[in-house]
Amino acid sequence: MTGTAQPNKGIRLPRDARRAQLLEAAQYVFVHNGYHAAAMDDIAERAGVSKPVLYQHFPGKLELYLALLETHGNELVRRVRKAIESTTDNKLRVRAAIGAFYEFVASEDQAFRLVFESDLRGEPAVEKAVESSLSGCIDAITDAVTADAGLDADRARLLAVGLVGLAQVTARDWLDETQKIPRDEAINLMSTLAWKGLAGFPLQNS
Secondary structure, rough: OOOOOOOOOOOOOOOHHHHHHHHHHHHHHHHHOOOOOOOHHHHHHHHHOOHHHHHHHHHHHHHHHHHHHHHHHHHHHHHHHHHHHHOHHHHHHHHHHHHHHHHHHHOOOOHHHHHHHHOOOOHHHHHHHHHHHHHHHHHHHHHHHHOOOOHHHHHHHHHHHHHHHHHHHHHHHHOOOOEEEEEEEEHHHHHHHHHHHHHOOOOOOO
16 A cells, blocks of 8 residues: 555544544545455554554454444535525525535545445445445435425435435446536536426425
């Protein structure tokens, strides 16, 4: 593995700071190697600690991976909720929610690959963590659609599932296509598509 760093070798850190350091190192290794090819030795070396120190905080590789999934899944939900709450204008809400996904996949730490492109999706705990983050995003959008579109919760949730699916799939494709379209333009394209559909419902606001 290239790019190995040993930022705090021999330095005692507070427990929370050490945990954050280990998670940062693990994220780098998981993103670049994938779960199956990642080794605890690589993570310890990247963090500049011994394996016993790593195991003091995380009993195994899966626990490390799940901790990262929870952290970044919660961050995605936070971004989507913040986007929904940033305005009462429904058209702008749609754009902001889609934009939250594009910003998430464009982050330099490539955390989205852990959430959306895990090579461990067959593991029930990983599947549950990923579904939890997507459900959190769907719930945030459902709340807004239920309030503003004149629909019951079940129908509003189905629309929210569609919006989340559109946002995350197109955002990943946009990134994989090496961002040939500027991000703002891509967000505008997708939010216009989504809004054309949502605007057909009896919205209380326009």
